Amino acid sequence: MNSPSFNCPKCSAPLPAEDAACPNCSVPPPIPTGAPKVVKWWQTNWAVLAVFLAPAVLSFATSKLGIAPLFTFFGSGASGLFCGFVLARRFKGTPVARTLLGLLLSGIIGAASIALCAAGCALGGFQMDMR
């Protein structure tokens, strides 16, 4: 992780964020002239991917202990919500539309995560008794 540092255009003091006012000389934030400020897509994607895969990995790791279903259902639910809303935040639209999109994506991602967990459990040798 190398977080880029931003410096005040006037006094070169480090700024807490690219668009923050300088804490040293209170110069207003520089107006970005180049490309619009975005979180690099791969940074978000790696975080989402890590969260998305975490429940499956945990299910696999705990498949011998019999507590894997805990990770499968609670983990996948939390993972789906996180990934869904992170992805939905990237879309332009009203807050309501993005919330709805987030919920929709959460459902899809949560279901995919549960499927992955089931695969992880099967790989780990845990037989899920769904009866």
Ligand SMILES: [Zn+2]
């Ligand atoms: Zn300054």
